[in-house]
Amino acid sequence: MQLAKQAQNNEGTLQIVTNARVTQTVKLVRLEKFLALQTSVDAALENIK
Known part of the structure; x- marks a missing residue:
């Protein structure tokens, strides 16, 4: 999350390469709006x- 915040502060996004299981978990805890999956x-x- 710290890296995602730094990227947003620099007008960028943190690109995360993931699989279906990780994507499901990230969405479950509602972090997908901070991370570009x-x-x-x-x-x-x-x-x-």
Whole structure:
């Protein structure tokens, strides 16, 4: 969460590569609005361009 806050302060987002189980857990604790969840490294790289 500390890294996500730093990214937001610098007008960016923290790209997290995850799988379905981790995504479900993150959404359960309502952190998806702070983290940019991605299904692959390629998707994460596309979102930072």
